[in-house]
Amino acid sequence: xxxxxxxxxxxxxxxxxxxxxxxxxxxxxxxxxxxxxxxxxxxxxxxxxxxxxxxxxxxxxxxxxxxxxxxxxxxxxxxxxxxxxxxxxxxxxxxxxxxxxxxxxxxxxxxxxxxxxxxxxxxxxxxxxxxxxxxxxxxxxxxxxxxxxxxxxxxxxxxxxxxxxxxxxxxxxxxxxxxxxxxxxxxxxxxxxxxxxxxxxxxxxxxxxxxxxxxxxxxxxxxxxxxxxxxxxxxxxxxxxxxxxxxxx
Amino acid sequence: xxxxxxxxxxxxxxxxxxxxxxxxxxxxxxxxxxxxxxxxxxxxxxxxxxxxxxxxxxxxxxxxxxxxxxxxxxxxxxxxxxxxxxxxxxxxxxxxxxxxxxxxxxxxxxxxxxxxxxxxxxxxxxxxxxxxxxxxxxxxxxxxxxxxxxxxxxxxxxxxxxxxxxxxxxxxxxxxxxxxxxxxxxxxxxxxxxxxxxxxxxxxxxxxxxxxxxxxxxxxxxxxxxxxxxxxxxxxxxxxxxxxxxxxxxxxxxxxxxxxxxxxxxxxxxxxxxxxxxxxxxxxxxxxxxxxxxxxxxxxxxxxxxxxxxxxxxxxxxxxxxxxxxxxxxxxxxxxxxxxxxxxxxxxxxxxxxxxxxxxxxxxxxxxxxxxxxxxxxxxxxxxxxxxxxxxxxxxxxxxxxxxxxxxxxxxxxxxxxxxxxxxxxxxxxxxxxxxxxxxxxxxxxxxxxxxxxxxxxxxxxxxxxxxxxxxxxxxxxxxxxxxxxxxxxxxxxxxxxxxxxxxxxxxxxxxxxxxxxxxxxxxxxxxxxxxxxxxxxxxxxxxxxxxxxxxxxxxxxxxxxxxxxxxxxxxxxxxxxxxxxxxxxxxxxxxxxxxxxxxxxxxxxxxxxxxxxxxxxxxxxxxxxxxxxxxxxxxxxxxxxxxxxxxx
Numbered sequence: 011x012x013x014x015x016x017x018x019x020x021x022x023x024x025x026x027x028x029x030x031x032x033x034x035x036x037x038x039x040x041x042x043x044x045x046x047x048x049x050x051x052x053x054x055x056x057x058x059x060x061x062x063x064x065x066x067x068x069x070x071x072x073x074x075x076x077x078x079x080x081x082x083x084x085x086x087x088x089x090x091x092x093x094x095x096x097x098x099x100x101x102x103x104x105x106x107x108x109x110x111x112x113x114x115x116x117x118x119x120x121x122x123x124x125x126x127x128x129x130x131x132x133x134x135x136x137x138x139x140x141x142x143x144x145x146x147x148x149x150x151x152x153x154x155x156x157x158x159x160x161x162x163x164x165x166x167x168x169x170x171x172x173x174x175x176x177x178x179x180x181x182x183x184x185x186x187x188x189x190x191x192x193x194x195x196x197x198x199x200x201x202x203x204x205x206x207x208x209x210x211x212x213x214x215x216x217x218x219x220x221x222x223x224x225x226x227x228x229x230x231x232x233x234x235x236x237x238x239x240x241x242x243x244x245x246x247x248x249x250x251x252x253x254x255x256x257x258x259x
Numbered sequence: 260x261x262x263x264x265x266x267x268x269x270x271x272x273x274x275x276x277x278x279x280x281x282x283x284x285x286x287x288x289x290x291x292x293x294x295x296x297x298x299x300x301x302x303x304x305x306x307x308x309x310x311x312x313x314x315x316x317x318x319x320x321x322x323x324x325x326x327x328x329x330x331x332x333x334x335x336x337x338x339x340x341x342x343x344x345x346x347x348x349x350x351x352x353x354x355x356x357x358x359x360x361x362x363x364x365x366x367x368x369x370x371x372x373x374x375x376x377x378x379x380x381x382x383x384x385x386x387x388x389x390x391x392x393x394x395x396x397x398x399x400x401x402x403x404x405x406x407x408x409x410x411x412x413x414x415x416x417x418x419x420x421x422x423x424x425x426x427x428x429x430x431x432x433x434x435x436x437x438x439x440x441x442x443x444x445x446x447x448x449x450x451x452x453x454x455x456x457x458x459x460x461x462x463x464x465x466x467x468x469x470x471x472x473x474x475x476x477x478x479x480x481x482x483x484x485x486x487x488x489x490x491x492x493x494x495x496x497x498x499x500x501x502x503x504x505x506x507x508x509x510x511x512x513x514x515x516x517x518x519x520x521x522x523x524x525x526x527x528x529x530x531x532x533x534x535x536x537x538x539x540x541x542x543x544x545x546x547x548x549x550x551x552x553x554x555x556x557x558x559x560x561x562x563x564x565x566x567x568x569x570x571x572x573x574x575x576x577x578x579x580x581x582x583x584x585x586x587x588x589x590x591x592x593x594x595x596x597x598x599x600x601x602x603x604x605x606x607x608x609x610x611x612x613x614x615x616x617x618x619x620x621x622x623x624x625x626x627x628x629x630x631x632x633x634x635x636x637x638x639x640x641x642x643x644x645x646x647x648x649x650x651x652x653x654x655x656x657x658x659x660x661x662x663x664x665x666x667x668x669x670x671x672x673x674x675x676x677x678x679x680x681x682x683x684x685x686x687x688x689x690x691x692x693x694x695x696x697x698x699x700x701x702x703x704x705x706x707x708x709x710x711x712x713x714x715x716x717x718x719x720x721x722x723x724x725x726x727x728x729x730x731x732x733x734x735x736x737x738x739x740x741x742x743x744x745x746x747x748x749x750x751x752x753x754x755x756x757x758x759x760x761x762x763x764x765x766x767x768x769x770x771x772x773x774x775x776x777x778x779x780x781x782x783x784x785x786x787x788x789x790x791x792x793x794x795x796x797x798x799x800x801x802x803x804x805x806x807x808x809x810x811x812x813x814x815x816x817x818x819x820x821x822x823x824x825x826x827x828x829x830x831x832x833x834x835x836x837x838x839x840x841x842x843x844x845x846x847x848x849x850x851x852x853x854x855x856x857x858x859x860x861x862x863x864x865x866x867x868x869x870x871x872x873x874x875x876x877x878x879x880x881x882x883x884x885x886x887x888x889x890x891x892x893x894x895x896x897x898x899x900x901x902x903x904x905x906x907x908x
Contacts (some may be wrong), residue, residue, distance in 0.1 A: 022819065040543040048548055048770070055768045055823060060815050063822055065336060067509040070551045072434055073340040073648065083472050097432045119480060127457070130337050134449035138442035139401045143321040143719045146392070146399035150356070153410025161402040163428060166435055170339055200400050 011097065012104040015050060017062055020118050023125075027118065030109070034088045039098035044069060044076065047108075050153055064122040069093040071234065074169030077176070078122055079109040084173035084232040091171060091234045110173050113181035126172050128218040129186060135160045136207040137190040137213035138198050158196050163248065165193040165219040169237040177232035180221030185229040187215045188245030195248055205252035210251055263797055263842045265887040269468060271877045272891040274863055277381035277681035282899055283363070286385045287682065289725050294731035301326035304730050307474055307489040308332070309461045309516050312341035313433070313577075313711060314694025315495025316440030317718030327730075329884050331488055331778055332476055334460040334511055334825075339441040342497060342509040343714060346433025346873045347554035347647070347668035348417055349425035350397075350683070350711040352390040353410035356779055357414060361422040363387045368900050369420050370709060373599055374674070375852035375868060376701020376902040377529070377876065379895060381681055382699045387707075388564065394426055396719055400439040403426050408577065414596070417707040419554060430554050430646045441716070460825065462514045462753050464492065464523045464690065465746055471520075472688035472739045473746075475753050479825065482818040484753060485748055487738050488731055490691045493722065493741040498695035499675035500533065502833045502840065504777020504783070506670035507552040515827040517677050517696050518836050525685040526878035528678035528698035530836065534853045535786050536671030537603035540654055541623040543877060544852060550669040553626075553647055557705050558603070558782060560597045560631035560640070561664070563587050569614040575625055575663050586610055594907040601853045601895055602907060603867075604668035608786045611667075618665045618856075625903060628662035668786060672710060674701040674853065680880040682725035683717060686878075689733070693717035693725060698876065703852025756890075757817050760827045765810035769827040772807050776830070776837055779803070782843065784841050789857045793845040797838065804834045804870070841853045846890070849873045863903075870902050 012035045020027030034050050041049075044066050053062035071094040077115040080086035086095045108122065108149065116124040154162075166189075174185035191208050194200035200207070223242060230239035278288040296304065300674040304327055308319040311333040319331045333341060359697045365388040370380060394412070396402065402425050405413040428435040447453045458479040463487065465473040465486065473488035487890040499514035500506040521527045538553045563586045566578055586606060588595045598606075607624050610616065617623050633639050637660060641648070655665070677685045677692040679699055684691050694714040701709065739746065779799055783792035817822045850859040850866035851873070859867045873893040882889055 030739075038544055041546045041550070045546045045548050049546065052768050052770060055812060055814055056857070058814065061823055063820055067335060067340055067511050068342060068345045069344055069510055069549045070507075071653075072345050072431070073335075073342070073509060075335065075340050090653060094650075094658070096654070098656060123820065126336060130339070130445065130448075130457075133339075133442060134445040138446045139399065140446065141399035142324045142397070142403075143317070143396060143443075143445070143723070144392075146395040149354070149398040150411055152716065154406055155410050156406050156408050159403055159406040162401070163435075166403045166428075168433065169434075170337065193403065194401050196405070197401050199399055237551060242677045254441075256327075 011039070011100065011102040011159055013037055016105065018109045019062070019121055022120055022174055029133055030218045037097050039096065041097045042069065042093055043080070043095040043097065043191050044093050062122060063120045068092055069235050070247065072169060074171040077111050077124060077171055077173070079111065081107050083235055084111070084176040093245070111176035113175045113220070115181060115183065116172060116175060116243055119149060126170070128220070129172065129183070131218060132183065132187055132214045133190065134169045136203065137194070138212040139194055141199070152198050154197060162193045163258060165237060165241060166191040168237055169235055173232040173234060174229035175220065175221065177228040178221065179228065180224060182229070183218070183220040184223040184235060184242045185214050185237055188213050188241040191245050191248060192241055204248070205255055208245065208248040208252045209256065261885070261887045263838055263887050266842060266846070267887065267889050269880065269889040269891050272678065272686070272893045274379065274680040275891065278364065281387070282380060282384045286380050286388055293725060293728035295805070296727050296731045299328050300734065302328055303329060304328065305489040306726065307487055309474065309493065309494045309496060310341065310495035310696070311338035311441070311444065312343035312495060312497055312694060313437055313440055313714030314696070314718040316341070316361055316437065316444050317494070317715050318438060318493055318495060318693055318722050319453055320443035320447050321426060321719055321723045323452035329447070329453040330456070330489060332456045332459045332737060334458065336442055336458055337439065338455060338457060341437060343711070344434045344437045345509070346711055347430045347552070348556045349415065349416070349432045350436065351424050351428035351654070351706070351708045352394045352426055352712065353424060354394060355385055355392055357423045359422045361424050361461070365422065366424065369529065370700070370706060371702070371900040372905060373704055373706040374871065375704050375905060376702065376837070376874070377532070377851055377895065378700055378702030381897055383738050385721065386700050386713060386716050389720045390712050391835060392720060393715045395867050397436060398626065400443060401866055402428065402435045402439045402710040410874070415556065416559065430644070433711060436715065440715070448481055461496070461519070461748050462828070463519045465749055467739050467743060467745050469690045470733070472735070472782050475486050475749055479580050482816070482821065484750065486741055486750065490733065490736055491691065491726060493726070494677065494696050495690045495692060495693045495718065498676065498697050499836055500670045500835050502671050502776070503670040503780050504773050505542065505552060505781070507536060507549060507550050510549060511825070512809055513832070514836050515829055515832045518832040518893060520677060520685065520687065520690060522881050524687045524881070525668060525690055526678040526880050527675070527839060528876050528878045529675035529703070529843065530840040530879065531854050532674035532703050532852060533605040533670060534600060534672040534674060535668045537600055537607055537668050538626065538666045539669035540651065541618055541665050541667040546657065549906060551650070552669065552671060553651060553664070553666065555600065557626060557644060560643070561596065561598050561627055561628050562630060563624055565610045565615040565617060571615070575617070575627070582729065584610070584615070591907045598907045599704060599706065605786055605855060607668055619622065623665035623667045625663040626666045628659060629663070632660065661904055674698065674703060674705055676801050678876070680729065683722055684725070684729065689729060690724060693722050703854055737760070746812065754829065757828060760813050760816055760824060760831070763811045763813070765812045767810045768812060772783050772811065773804065773826070773833065776800070776803055778831060779806040780837055784844050787855050787857050788844050790845065790848070796841045797845065798843060800834065800838045800841065807834060811900065828852070841890070843877055843879065847873055847877065868904065
């Protein structure tokens with residue numbers, strides 16, 4: 011396949027960026043999207059140009075590093091991560107726009123690389139269960155009903171890629187934040203910190219400059235792990251419950 | 260400049276930290292004998308941890324909980340992304356919840372046997388003991404393991420064992436365990452006990468007065484090279500499988516931290532012990548950048564076969580039952596499709612070498628679920644393996660519910676690594692290595708679901724106990740500053756190396772060299788190794804290295820985010836490590852575990868171990884750039900599990 015790529019190039023966080031156009035040829039449908047970018051970069055290096063910087067690591071859809079907006083969609087046309095998107099989703103002669111995540115809370119570092127450290131700070135605000143090593147009771151001491159365990163797992167699948175934020179017209183991080191809150195709050199082990207967790211994480215999310223939620227639903231559509239939109243509803247319920255409970259104290 | 264073949268044999272090396280006495284009492288005894296640091300004094304001591312995978316994340320969090328000041332590094336943009344996250348299958352623990360005859364001793368026995376009698380009994384027994392605590396710890400953290408309807412934890416059996424001791428979280432066990440460690444780490448970062456440096460890569464080790472005192476690291480965004488000092492340094496930087504270019508490792512997983520530590524005096528043990536995983540998705544062409552593993556839990560229900568006839572190109576569903584060779588079930592009737600990884604991989608290579616492989620280039624075998632779907636129903640199969648099937652379909656565009664999967668072995672894990680004693684301390688005092696970065700527990704072959712167990716055992720339980728002993732013995736170390744001559748020298752070497760890479764301005768990209776080295780290693784130091792092949796590789800590697808420094812092209816500068824520079828610098832280290840791997844493979848003229856020497860096999864083609872000559876761990880000492888290394892042997896003594904020829908027939 012022969013393709014025209016229009017790629018966002020930006021030297022560093024302070025520089026202005028621009029879309030640059032490149033041609034690539036000999037692209038096989040079995041290549042992953044990132045392997046196609048590898049081809050472009052090999053070509054650029056040999057031509058004496060700077061290769062396009064992009065985040066990637068595991069290339070099997072689980073580390074959450076890769077993060078491209080492809081033709082306007084976070085992670086491109088299929089519901090998966092960019093590294094698991096294959097060129098068979100495109101056809102010969104296509105023009106493909108490639109941009110970084112766009113969100114106020116994710117500043118561009120270089121080219122297609124953005125700074126997602128705001129996510130880490132949201133987790134640091136309460137996205138954990140306090141269980142210092144060595145203090146744990148026997149694992150079977152507390153059974154967890156299977157539906158609760160399954161609910162926790164469904165939300166724990168979040169890979170922290172940030173597609174939800176990139177897809178949201180408001181740049182909101184509700185889906186990311188709610189996934190972790192729901193994972194931990196449904197478990198008996200997470201109960202002692204149930205209220206502080208939701209209040210502190212939501213406060214941190216707001217402090218990071220993520221936008222507000224208008225329930226557009228783009229986040230859940232873009233999520234490569236299928237975190238459901240109802241996750242946000244559950245978080246809001248948790249937040250209201252915690253607010254009332256804390257106010258009563 | 261001497262040839263690597265002129266290596267010398269030095270004094271033996273011995274583990275002096277494991278106490279004598281009954282094996283089940285050794286860990287308790289060591290913990291009691293190890294000195295402690297007064298809680299009030301811990302905050303005055305700094306520990307550097309490199310890496311945030313299962314071993315590094317759990318170590319950093321636990322050391323910080325104990326009160327030490329931790330300075331931690333990862334090259335990724337967040338500590339949540341280390342490649343432990345990609346482990347699918349599960350984590351072993353001798354809980355015996357199934358009442359199926361499991362015990363700590365059996366897990367110990369299985370691991371020593373599975374490692375083909377090339378691991379240290381004391382370490383492996385400790386690992387089995389700690390395994391049960393790991394599950395408790397992870398459940399307390401909220402790791403959503405699979406559960407039964409009664410609310411209790413579910414387990415399954417996993418490659419190479421006959422009990423169900425593997426705990427799992429669908430096909431994402433590594434992810435869930437890693438996020439547990441990451442969350443514990445996050446709590447300590449928020450509490451100010453850990454100073455976290457993401458997007459920062461260790462480039463060298465600072466050794467002052469014979470002790471590890473810090474590291475040199477590069478900020479990958481600004482390119483700034485800085486020094487960081489501590490009372491002890493912990494390397495949790497993972498394995499070196501990316502020497503092969505194509506592997507199941509993450510693209511940026513690399514050997515720089517361990518190799519630079521080796522160059523500064525840490526012995527490197529058993530570098531040739533690499534694991535080739537039998538169930539990976541075959542490559543599709545030259546563009547391939549990495550290989551994807553399918554959890555070997557698939558072998559619990561999938562049946563592996565190839566056509567009986569050579570060059571049979573019929574679609575799988577048109578090949579009648581009696582023209583199929585379910586070769587693992589045929590050769591190993593009692594373990595069948597569940598034989599250990601090394602055996603399954605080699606068997607796949609053999610049938611493909613015979614010309615019976617399937618798919619493009621004949622480099623694949625079928626993993627067929629037709630019988631399982633008929634037996635359990637499609638829904639049950641979907642529940643168990645749904646996400647793996649989806650992943651396979653996404654990559655290959657074939658539906659494994661209808662067409663058998665095609666699989667082929669790929670480099671997956673490295674059992675070798677920095678030599679450590681029972682305390683996980685390397686031969687450089689104050690330098691510790693945990694997880695895949697060390698060599699300690701898996702011998703010549705790792706059993707499935709044991710990597711997660713070892714990473715977490717090292718990080719949560721072993722290191723936090725043993726590092727106390729070192730820190731208690733060295734409470735007031737002289738502060739090191741940048742003007743120290745050793746630091747000046749390390750900084751200058753690092754700067755020179757990067758500047759040279761940037762200034763060659765040749766005509767070949769970093770990837771082209773990495774690919775060339777990888778192909779060479781796969782051919783001569785891969786699934787089956789021969790003296791002729793290894794000698795050829797040892798001749799070729801220095802030539803590639805020479806060409807690399809003449810023709811490498813790295814665009815851009817060192818003062819910015821420069822991914823080509825990062826790659827090229829990692830390849831510099833692969834080009835040296837590869838040579839040591841081949842030398843180790845050449846010197847070990849026996850076959851054991853993942854290391855199969857064609858010259859050493861039984862009449863029926865199985866690996867022939869030679870315990871009298873090779874019943875040791877090979878620890879290599881670096882003697883200078885371009886100089887032949889020195890071999891130090893650690894004799895392995897088996898008091899509890901008597902070495903036998905592994906038999907899975």
